[in-house]
Amino acid sequence: xxxxxxxxxxxxxxxxxxxxxxxxxxxxxxxxxxxxxxxxxxxxxxxxxxxxxxxxxxxxxxxxxxxxxxxxxxxxxxxxxxxxxxxxxxxxxxx
Numbered sequence: 001x002x003x004x005x006x007x008x009x010x011x012x013x014x015x016x017x018x019x020x021x022x023x024x025x026x027x028x029x030x031x032x033x034x035x036x037x038x039x040x041x042x043x044x045x046x047x048x049x050x051x052x053x054x055x056x057x058x059x060x061x062x063x064x065x066x067x068x069x070x071x072x073x074x075x076x077x078x079x080x081x082x083x084x085x086x087x088x089x090x091x092x093x094x095x
Contacts, residue, residue: 006090007043009034009050014060016072027060045090052085053078 010030016022034050037043053074055063062071066078074082 005043006045006047007037008047009037011049011074012054012060012062013072014058017070018072021072045087047086047090049082049085052081 010033012030014022014027038046038048053062053066055061062074062078066074066081068075068078
């Protein structure tokens with residue numbers, strides 16, 4: 001089986017109900033990590049969960065239709081959408 005590193009981006013969490021969890025500095029770091037995951041050339045594959053669940057009109061927020069209610073965790077529809085976005089060839093082994 002071929003070992004190849006894959007990575008997934010970090011999902012947005014601005015507006016979370018948890019006091020002190022979101023910060024402007026944390027958002028800068030999240031965006032920098034996601035940019036590195038997408039373009040750094042380190043990974044053989046990238047699963048872009050950020051692009052799947054973010055609100056295009058407000059990209060540091062999760063889309064309301066995918067929000068569990070705490071503006072941090074995806075709900076069932078969000079996790080379904082994330083799962084459907086995975087290119088299974090990234091995680092399928094070959095002998």
